Amino acid sequence: MRYKVIIGFMVAFLLTIYSGAYSAEIRKSEIVHFWVAVPAGNITHEKIIRDAGPPIRVTPLIIDLDGRGFLKKLLQPNIEAISTHWIYNVGKRPINIRLELIESDIPIVWEVKANWPYNSSTRTFTAPIPPGGRIDLLSIDWYFIIPEYYMDEKIIYDGGLLIYDANSNELLTFIPIMIIRSYHSYIGGECC
Numbered sequence: 001m002r003y004k005v006i007i008g009f010m011v012a013f014l015l016t017i018y019s020g021a022y023s024a025e026i027r028k029s030e031i032v033h034f035w036v037a038v039p040a041g042n043i044t045h046e047k048i049i050r051d052a053g054p055p056i057r058v059t060p061l062i063i064d065l066d067g068r069g070f071l072k073k074l075l076q077p078n079i080e081a082i083s084t085h086w087i088y089n090v091g092k093r094p095i096n097i098r099l100e101l102i103e104s105d106i107p108i109v110w111e112v113k114a115n116w117p118y119n120s121s122t123r124t125f126t127a128p129i130p131p132g133g134r135i136d137l138l139s140i141d142w143y144f145i146i147p148e149y150y151m152d153e154k155i156i157y158d159g160g161l162l163i164y165d166a167n168s169n170e171l172l173t174f175i176p177i178m179i180i181r182s183y184h185s186y187i188g189g190e191c192c
Contacts, residue, residue, distance in 0.1 A: 031081040031141065032063055037090045038097055038129075038163050039172035051090040052132035060176040065156070078151065080144045080179055087135045087163075094128035096166040101142065101177075102159030106150065109143040124166045144179060155180050 037049045037056040046059035063080060089095050100123065101108055112118055115137035117126040129135060150156050157179040163172050 031083045032061060033083050033085065034059065034061055034175070036084050036087040036161070036163065036175065037173065038087065038095060039091050042174045043176065049090050052092060053088050053090055053134070056086070056088050056090060058173075058175065060160075060178075062178045062180065064180055064182070065151075066182050078146045078148065080146060081141055082144075082177065083139070083141045085138050085140075087129070087138060089129040089131055089133055091172075092131050094130050095172070096125060096128050097172065098122060098124040098164045098166040099140075100162040100164065102162065104157055104159055106147065106157055107145040109145065111139070111141040111143070113137070113139045122166075126166075146179070152181075154182065 035056050035058055037058050040049050040056075040058055043058050043060055046057065049056045049058060061082060063082070065077075065080065087097070110120075110123070112120065112123075114125070114135050116135045118124070119126055125135060144157060146156055155178065157177065159178075160174055160176040162174055164170065165172055
């Protein structure tokens with residue numbers, strides 16, 4: 001009887017330790033999520049935008065593949081994903097928006113879901129977002145399928161997300177996106 005209690009306690013203890021370590025590892029393997037505000041201009045550094053609607057934290061994205069978790073490196077070393085669930089209109093007028101990613105040699109797969117009219121061929125939300133409003137039930141995922149020959153490069157992708165006024169073609173927001181190796185070597189705009 002005493003052995004069963006001790007073994008049960010040890011199993012519960014080890015499971016608790018393992019689940020904590022596993023969740024810390026999973027966090028390093030998840031999709032990178034970010035917020036989008038329009039109009040927000042060129043996002044060169046992290047900032048909080050306080051206009052119509054709630055305060056929105058926007059920031060450039062720098063994703064270091066070497067900083068990803070063991071599971072990510074093991075299961076999906078050549079796929080990097082970013083996602084947003086939040087596009088807010090912080091301006092003073094309704095806006096129809098069109099999205100664009102700066103292209104490269106890396107194939108990028110788009111998955112867009114929303115409770116909002118969307119034209120996938122033009123990547124445009126066809127109903128205006130009201131001032132202070134957002135796109136309801138939004139989920140946009142971008143999957144960067146990195147060719148094997150890019151995996152040894154220091155800078156794998158250097159581009160960004162462009163958000164335009166779909167009616168006037170005015171650039172509203174630019175969020176830089178970089179996928180790199182060895183973030184610790186990337187200092188002040190130069191890598192290695």
